Amino acid sequence: MSPPRRQIRRRWIVVGVLGLVIVLVTAGVLWRLPPPATDLADPPRGELDAGAGGTWEVGGFTVVVDDGLTVTHPAADGPVWSTPAGGAFLTAADGDATYRDDVGLLRIADEHEATWTEQSLTDATLDGEELRLSGRLSGDEGEIGWELTLAQGAEERLDVDARLVTQGPAPTRLYLTAALADEESVHGLGAQSGEFDLRGRRVPLISREQGVGRGNQPLSFAVDMAEAAAGGQDTTYLVSGVNVTSRARSLAYRGGRIASVDLTGDELVWEVWSEEASFSVAAAGTPLEAVEIQSGWAGAAEPPPDWTQEGAVVGLQGGTEEVRAELEVLRGAGVPVAAVWLQDWTGRRVTSFGDRLQWNWVLDEERYPGWDELVEELAADGIRVLTYTNAFLSADSGAAAADRGDRDLHAEATELGHLVVGRDGEVVELDQQGFTAAMVDLTSPEAREWIAQAIADEVAGAGASGWMADFAEGPPPDAVLAGGTGEEWRAAWPVLWQEVNNRALELAGLAEEGLVWHRSGHSASSGSADALWLGDQLQDWSAEDGLASVPAMLHATAASGMAQMHSDVGGYTSLALPVVPDIGRDAELLARWGEASVLGPVFRTHEGNRPADVVQAAGSGETAEVLASSARLFVALGPERARLTAEDPLGAAQHHPWMVHGGDELLEQAGAELAMGPDVVLAPVLEPGEDSVDVVLPPGRWVHVWSGDVYGEDSGVAEVEVDAPIGEPALFVREGSAVAEETAAFVAAERG
Known part of the structure; x- marks a missing residue:
């Protein structure tokens, strides 16, 4: 029996309404999603x-x-x-x-x-x-x-x-x-994520925010819906004009x-x-030699000062007594500490993204009472203090400092005409997710000297031995600058910022012993930075933007002539968004990230954007002990780093094993291994719950440092599987090398 016409009509009305809802929702989603980067x-x-x-x-x-x-x-x-x-x-x-x-x-x-x-x-x-x-x-x-x-x-x-x-x-x-030849691969061009071989891609060389998620779905979709900030493989903080192909x-x-x-x-x-x-x-004969030739015109960065090899640079914050308490936990667990990095020395602000800082580069003694005594106390124990700055100034941060009787750098820069302006002549105040800030015009020699002197007076003047030099990806393209337009200076902006910080080190008397590490970079300034870091990775395991992205970007930066590269141990970004699971590190991720960082030029931790919601190295004796083992291994590898960098500034760069050893087989198979020079190979664990790892070793005889077992073949690559419990990363050294003797002594000492 057929349904009456009225019932059929109702069904069609329901279908039509549902169809209209779907169309409207789809249109709304498409309207919200940003265009390609x-x-x-x-x-x-x-x-x-x-x-x-x-x-x-x-x-x-x-x-x-x-x-x-x-x-x-x-x-x-x-x-x-x-x-x-x-x-x-x-x-x-x-x-x-x-x-x-x-x-x-x-x-x-x-x-x-x-x-x-x-x-x-x-x-x-x-x-x-x-x-x-x-x-x-x-x-x-x-x-x-x-x-x-x-x-x-x-x-x-x-x-x-x-x-x-x-x-x-x-x-x-x-x-x-x-x-390009049919099978010729191309590598480098900065901190590129994704596959080591860039064939098939269009690679823009413009420093900018790399984004959150970078294609990790469904997270990237959610981030783009909320903030249009997911980014992708074509967005990065660090760019380079240097590259090398599989034909060297x-x-x-x-x-x-x-x-x-x-x-x-x-x-x-x-x-x-x-x-x-x-x-x-x-x-050249090898890919690394070709990169060394190319990076010679920019100058590969010299290694960080010697004291950075004595232990971890530990990111702490929260105030004077909080730092003392957390440092006590770390030292009690056996973490060798070279420096404490107190990024919130200027004061804290809370935004929807998490804990941020007051962007006025002057000490907030209300947050850190007895600062001078803290610095002296740490110095007596051989621990240096590091702080934070960037190329922006915030008006509200400056006003708050003025209320305390301190310098208001935004007001000073405004009066001197040192801030970036738009076509209307007004200072450009840029959205920073919860507050606004203005840029110092780095194309003006007077502005560069003023901000360099301010950093020397206030940052180094507070007893710091160095600082993170954050941001500086570039001005708005339509900005009106002393030296031209924002578009003309966009790519070179990181170069100017690195020069400013070098000048600040010089003015502060820290040119030899100071440490400054940068987020943004360009091959034209690779020799200007003591160290660069890979940006704000997610506190997860993902290959797009988490721990597993770190080897890929280190491979790419080494092929770009960028030598002194490292990442935040534990990552930076944690998130709590609707629909997608929360992202934040646990003890296992922190431990594995530390193990993946032992070859770096510095070993530096970060509390992240939501420190109270994720595991911290100083959160317990157990997590501190796990970090301690990686930090001690980092120290044990210091003599090998020193030998390599004495020969060539690029020598100790963490690279794909193919860069030194060559060979199509190694290029194709050694996907996530990290090498340091010709005698060290590390295969980090990049997935949760794993306690062994597959390793592809270059030709030669290789000692597994924890067992003493020898693997490898003189005439070709070797594929092996080894145990890699937490605390014993899959580290191999060439048999008979100096580093083999040093790591054997280290393991013996660790095991008592």
Whole structure:
């Protein structure tokens, strides 16, 4: 029996209403979700007319232009740089960029207004060891000129300067192309998460907030719905123009403008947002040697001061007596402590994200009464004090300091005209999730000297031996600066901030013994930082943004020439959001993170953004004892770090084993191992509940430090499985090496 028409009509009404609800909810979700973090126009491809081609010797390099461009060197197996047959190696475009800033996570979209793709070579001049090529580019807006200068740089490096030449306004995007072999992988370009091989990706080089979650679902979806702040694999604090391929060759960018690398096809295409750009080409016997050649123009960072090798840099906060009590727990458990890092020395503020700081870089003696006595007491025990600063100033923090009778740095900077302003001439106050803050204009020499002196007077003047130099990813692109626009200075901003902090160390008399560690960085300033850290990881195990992301980013930064890299032991970000499970570290995660950090240049803990809601190293004797074993192992590896860095500043960088040992098999199989030099390999446990780990060892004979068992093969890689209970990470040292003797003595002492 068929239902009556009225019932059918009701059913259709219900279906229609449900459909409308679904459409509205979907539309609301799509409206709330942010656009992609990076949406760049495809690089323009074109053809080459090599009319004035030929062959030239430029230092140790041979340059040939006929059906394309080919550069060779005796040290390289195959071309160092080549282009596809008939393809243009230089093209140009005029871009139109739009930006959206989600609390520091700058989103970029770019469209081409015009392109110049047809390249002709009309002149070539060899002057000594400098080759100048020039010609014309044809495109949507007629013809423009181009020039390429190739000159011997270091012994195995060719420096390449490209320039667009016009009578009027120049195109704003310059592109340089290199062919890649079918199976050739590409590595580096900064603190990139995800796969070590970047082929298939478009990699933007612009320092910005890396985001929370970075593709870890459903967390990233929830974060984007709440704050548009999830980020992804294309967002990072640390960028670098240095890279290396599986053929141990490299085409690197040597400048400080917004740039990107397109690896989505069969070529490596550099995009630089300027009418001129400097590159360098290199090849060597091993990937690490190629990176050392490339990073030479920036200078790999020197190691941190010797005292950092004596123990952990322990992140504590809460006030004078709280620090004393927590330090007593740590020392009672046997944690060697080199320094205490008191980030809340300026005062505490509470936001929806968790515990934050007062951004006025002056001591808050109401929070830390008897500060001078605390510093003297710790110094007597051989423990240094470290603090915190960043490139922002908050008006309300300054006003609160003024009420206490202290300096109001925001007011001082405003009166002196040292703050970043917008097009309307007003100071730009940026949202910081619960408060606002203004940036010091780092393009102004006067402003740089003022803030450096303020840091020296207030931070170092409080007895600190160093500090975290946070933020400084860059100004708003439309900011009006003393030195130009925010867009022009966005990529180079970390360079300026590192220079400011070096100057502050100098003014404070801490140039030799002080420690400053930075979050933002660029390859043009890699030599300016004592240490860099990998940013604000989640307090979880995820490969996207948690503990398992740390080896991936260390692999990438080492391939970028960034030497002194480490992470917050235990991670930084914990969350309590609707729908998704809470995120916050437990004792196991803290322990495993400590084990994964023993090869770093410093061993530094962080209480995190919600310290009361997660496990802390000083929370109990048990957690402190677990951290103590990792901290002591870090100290035991200090002599090996010293030997490596004495040979080369990049020598002790935590890297993929392939960087030193080479070989396709090791490159493909050693996914999460960390190496330090040629004689140390660590395979950290990266999953909860595991007490053993699979390890891929480079060729050679390797000693498992805890058992003394020897593994490995002289002629190839070896795959082994070893026990890795908490407190005994899977650490291997080369048989017969100095570090093998030192770790054997360490294990014997640990076991009494």
